[in-house]
Amino acid sequence: xxxxxxxxxxxxxxxxxxxxxxxxxxxxxxxxxxxxxxxxxxxxxxxxxxxxxxxxxxxxxxxxxxxxxxxxxxxxxxxxxxxxxxxxxxxxxxxxxxxxxxxxxxxxxxxxxxxxxxxxxxxxxxxxxxxxxxxxxxxxxxxxxxxxxxxxxxxxxxxxxxxxxxxxxxxxxxxxxxxxxxxxxxxxxxxxxxxxxxxxxxxxxxxxxxxxxxxxxxxxxxxxxxxxxxxxxxxxxxxxxxxxxxxxxxxxxxxxxxxxxxxxxxxxxxxxxxxxxxxxxxxxxxxxxxxxxxxxxxxxxxxxxxxxxxxxxxxxxxxxxxxxxxxxxxxxxxxxxxxxxxxxxxxxxxxxxxxxxxxxxxxxxxxxxxxxxxxxxxxxxxxxxxxxxxxxxxxxxxxxxxxxxxxxxxxxxxxxxxxxxxxxxxxxxxxxxxxxxxxxxxxxxxxxxxxxxxxxxxxxxxxxxxxxxxxxxxxxxxxxxxxxxxxxxxxxxxxxxxxxxxxxxxxxxxxxxxxxxxxxxxxxxxxxxxxxxxxxxxxxxxxxxxxxxxxxxxxxxxxxxxxxxxxxxxxxxxxxxxxxxxxxxxxxxxxxxxxxxxxxxxxxxxxxxxxxxxxxxxxxxxxxxxxxxxxxxxxxxxxxxxxxxxxxxxxxxxxxxxxxxxxxxxxxxxxxxxxxxxxxxxxxxxxxxxxxxxxxxxxxxxxxxxxxxxxxxxxxxxxxxxxxxxxxxxxxxxxxxxxxxxxxxxxxxxxxxxxxxxxxxxxxxxxxxxxxxxxxxxxxxxxxxxxxxxxxxxxxxxxxxxxxxxxxxxxxxxxxxxxxxxxxxxxxxxxxxxxxxxxxxxxxxxxxxxxxxxxxxxxxxxxxxxx
Numbered sequence: 001x002x003x004x005x006x007x008x009x010x011x012x013x014x015x016x017x018x019x020x021x022x023x024x025x026x027x028x029x030x031x032x033x034x035x036x037x038x039x040x041x042x043x044x045x046x047x048x049x050x051x052x053x054x055x056x057x058x059x060x061x062x063x064x065x066x067x068x069x070x071x072x073x074x075x076x077x078x079x080x081x082x083x084x085x086x087x088x089x090x091x092x093x094x095x096x097x098x099x100x101x102x103x104x105x106x107x108x109x110x111x112x113x114x115x116x117x118x119x120x121x122x123x124x125x126x127x128x129x130x131x132x133x134x135x136x137x138x139x140x141x142x143x144x145x146x147x148x149x150x151x152x153x154x155x156x157x158x159x160x161x162x163x164x165x166x167x168x169x170x171x172x173x174x175x176x177x178x179x180x181x182x183x184x185x186x187x188x189x190x191x192x193x194x195x196x197x198x199x200x201x202x203x204x205x206x207x208x209x210x211x212x213x214x215x216x217x218x219x220x221x222x223x224x225x226x227x228x229x230x231x232x233x234x235x236x237x238x239x240x241x242x243x244x245x246x247x248x249x250x251x252x253x254x255x256x257x258x259x260x261x262x263x264x265x266x267x268x269x270x271x272x273x274x275x276x277x278x279x280x281x282x283x284x285x286x287x288x289x290x291x292x293x294x295x296x297x298x299x300x301x302x303x304x305x306x307x308x309x310x311x312x313x314x315x316x317x318x319x320x321x322x323x324x325x326x327x328x329x330x331x332x333x334x335x336x337x338x339x340x341x342x343x344x345x346x347x348x349x350x351x352x353x354x355x356x357x358x359x360x361x362x363x364x365x366x367x368x369x370x371x372x373x374x375x376x377x378x379x380x381x382x383x384x385x386x387x388x389x390x391x392x393x394x395x396x397x398x399x400x401x402x403x404x405x406x407x408x409x410x411x412x413x414x415x416x417x418x419x420x421x422x423x424x425x426x427x428x429x430x431x432x433x434x435x436x437x438x439x440x441x442x443x444x445x446x447x448x449x450x451x452x453x454x455x456x457x458x459x460x461x462x463x464x465x466x467x468x469x470x471x472x473x474x475x476x477x478x479x480x481x482x483x484x485x486x487x488x489x490x491x492x493x494x495x496x497x498x499x500x501x502x503x504x505x506x507x508x509x510x511x512x513x514x515x516x517x518x519x520x521x522x523x524x525x526x527x528x529x530x531x532x533x534x535x536x537x538x539x540x541x542x543x544x545x546x547x548x549x550x551x552x553x554x555x556x557x558x559x560x561x562x563x564x565x566x567x568x569x570x571x572x573x574x575x576x577x578x579x580x581x582x583x584x585x586x587x588x589x590x591x592x593x594x595x596x597x598x599x600x601x602x603x604x605x606x607x608x609x610x611x612x613x614x615x616x617x618x619x620x621x622x623x624x625x626x627x628x629x630x631x632x633x634x635x636x637x638x639x640x641x642x643x644x645x646x647x648x649x650x651x652x653x654x655x656x657x658x659x660x661x662x663x664x665x666x667x668x669x670x671x672x673x674x675x676x677x678x679x680x681x682x683x684x685x686x687x688x689x690x691x692x693x694x695x696x697x698x699x700x701x702x703x704x705x706x707x708x709x710x711x712x713x714x715x716x717x718x719x720x721x722x723x724x725x726x727x728x729x730x731x732x733x734x735x736x737x738x739x740x741x742x743x744x745x746x747x748x749x750x751x752x753x754x755x756x757x758x759x760x761x762x763x764x765x766x767x768x769x770x771x772x773x774x775x776x777x778x779x780x781x782x783x784x785x786x787x788x789x790x791x792x793x794x795x796x797x798x799x800x801x802x803x804x805x806x807x808x809x810x811x812x813x814x815x816x817x818x819x820x821x822x823x824x825x826x827x828x829x830x831x832x833x834x835x836x837x838x839x840x841x842x843x844x845x846x847x848x849x850x851x852x853x854x855x856x857x858x859x860x861x862x863x864x865x866x867x
Contacts, residue, residue: 030331124173503700
């Protein structure tokens with residue numbers, strides 16, 4: 001042996017199991033960081049690609065560019081690629097022989113069509129020559145046109161009989177637009193080709209640009225625009241900005257206009273990084289600390305034969321670097337393969353949340369993993385190395401360096417002794433003997449438990465919220481008009497046609513309209529307003545009686561099928577159509593609202609109960625839509641009706657937990673559900689803006705989907721496939737769960753490795769102690785029970801402390817997301833119990849594994865502290 005440091009390699013080879021256990025812990029920690037970082041970078045690239053496809057593949061755009069300045073932008077050194085479109089306020093074109101419709105025409109060059117803008121073609125191809133046009137798919141139904149047909153367009157300045165030849169376009173394809181439109185106010189959309197020879201001084205152009213530089217894109221973009229005389233002034237209307245930016249794309253690149261959002265991704269990665277470093281340091285530090293403690297006598301012998309403290313430190317550091325050199329590359333590779341395999345498996349699902357997400361090797365991740373793990377190992381080894389270098393040769397050889405004189409701490413273990421016997425009391429005192437080691441172990445295990453409980457609880461709340469919202473609707477699809485004012489109506493012939501289609505089980509035609517209500521102020525639930533810390537409704541004295549005004553009331557007319565469906569949400573009373581036709585009403589009374597401090601309040605807003613009478617002022621102008629022109633003061637008219645003592649008196653026949661077709665009521669309001677017959681009699685017939693559909697089976701849903709989509713376009717509405725959305729949502733929830741639980745599993749494994757390392761090496765370190773206990777009468781069964789109880793007590797203490805911390809974090813996360821929750825989530829007690837029991841079982845199992853080492857233990861040799 002030429003140097004003392006040569007001992008390191010021999011020691012690692014001789015103690016293969018301990019070396020492998022420590023290396024495994026490092027590999028897991030590195031793979032955790034590498035995998036999560038790879039996923040974050042891959043997700044960032046996917047989001048960037050997604051935003052470029054949805055909002056446009058550009059970073060900067062320049063408006064009001066004249067033809068003579070185009071080259072100064074497109075040939076600028078900073079510009080990577082570009083696209084050009086004609087800027088024209090008169091691009092809404094009328095259609096010959098179709099006076100009811102118009103087309104919003106976009107004139108784009110080849111780069112815009114093929115690189116900047118994304119078009120989801122449903123038929124045909126993109127225009128590639130002058131005189132070709134691509135129309136949105138609704139045009140096929142509304143204009144009864146097909147690929148190959150011609151369409152003639154003219155602007156408001158043209159005269160029909162003088163249409164120019166260039167206004168005649170050949171339809172080459174149809175695409176799926178993002179907006180739902182289709183009348184004079186919101187035109188159909190079309191795209192035609194801008195040929196290079198069409199660029200002239202008669203038009204101004206908009207140039208869409210991607211920049212070469214990866215940083216400071218805003219500053220560079222402004223510099224390029226200002227170089228040709230464009231203004232960087234920001235106007236109230238973004239369309240007036242001559243230099244504008246694609247904030248959706250730049251935000252993903254951390255170059256958005258919101259500094260807080262720019263830092264969010266960095267902060268998230270920083271949080272995960274710190275968490276991993278803390279957990280890894282705890283594991284590796286614990287492993288090295290125990291390893292050094294076990295070999296104190298060996299270091300003492302080295303000191304006695306001339307090894308200086310500095311050389312002892314080098315030996316310990318060399319151990320760490322050798323294990324790090326082996327573990328870091330394997331950890332990086334394991335993290336990459338783990339994410340790659342997960343993405344590949346989940347990518348086979350049609351509804352994969354991250355679409356065509358690609359996983360690649362990122363040099364940044366490799367570099368950061370190397371640096372962070374090296375720092376972690378240095379931090380982990382530093383303490384044990386210092387301890388080893390301070391060993392006194394005499395104390396080390398006598399194996400008494402870890403024993404220090406001081407005040408005796410009498411730890412009472414009365415309850416533990418009562419539950420587990422003398423072995424339990426000894427086990428508790430053993431684990432508390434070295435507080436430093438005890439706290440590191442508990443902390444490391446707590447990280448695993450807290451991560452599991454908090455993320456599982458929040459995931460459960462998310463799944464419950466999803467199931468209680470639109471996906472809890474007991475129908476499969478809807479056709480709904482885009483006009484939210486309630487003036488338009490779906491034709492009864494269309495409704496009957498859909499109803500009679502083969503495969504339709506039930507059809508629902510509820511009618512809902514917003515209005516106001518003056519009601520007896522004694523029915524106001526004052527506790528509700530105290531909880532939300534908002535003022536009670538305005539009280540007005542009319543004819544000597546106090547009336548409260550509620551401005552957010554949903555008046556609903558349900559057909560027979562809708563009333564049958566409402567029975568699923570009935571909380572009190574009954575739904576009897578005959579009773580409702582005679583003046584009964586169903587009350588939706590429950591509100592949910594988020595306070596400014598994030599607290600969620602779910603409560604009844606009034607004190608009405610089944611059998612109570614509600615007096616509705618008998619006026620034609622009770623609904624908001626009747627006052628849109630501003631000619632009618634509905635509040636004044638309602639008060640006048642009350643003064644004349646003219647009411648529609650209805651009886652609360654039942655109470656619903658929510659609107660079966662509109663979900664929960666928010667913003668301090670109530671819902672009144674009438675039968676269709678009674679509503680028409682008292683309020684008049686209302687337009688029908690929604691049709692809900694229930695299919696007989698999944699085959700019927702698939703067979704009728706195209707038909708219903710076409711019908712939705714025909715009535716200027718939208719088709720929503722709730723069944724498919726639920727299916728996609730379930731798939732998304734599973735995929736998110738895979739990533740969350742994959743992360744939790746790795747953290748948990750690190751915790752398990754930690755306690756296995758602690759207990760296994762702790763046994764080796766204390767063999768002389770165990771031999772002494774055996775020599776004075778403790779049986780091997782009692783000794784085994786004591787060792788198992790040590791691990792179990794670790795689990796119990798971790799469970800108690802971890803559950804408390806988890807509860808606090810769960811409440812904090814719940815509070816921060818309360819604005820998104822539409823119901824009062826139940827406390828996930830099952831998750832907390834599972835975490836508590838799970839950590840105890842894991843520590844118990846980890847304790848059972850090393851018990852085999854006690855079977856062949858020699859009492860005499862171990863009392864002498866010799867292995």
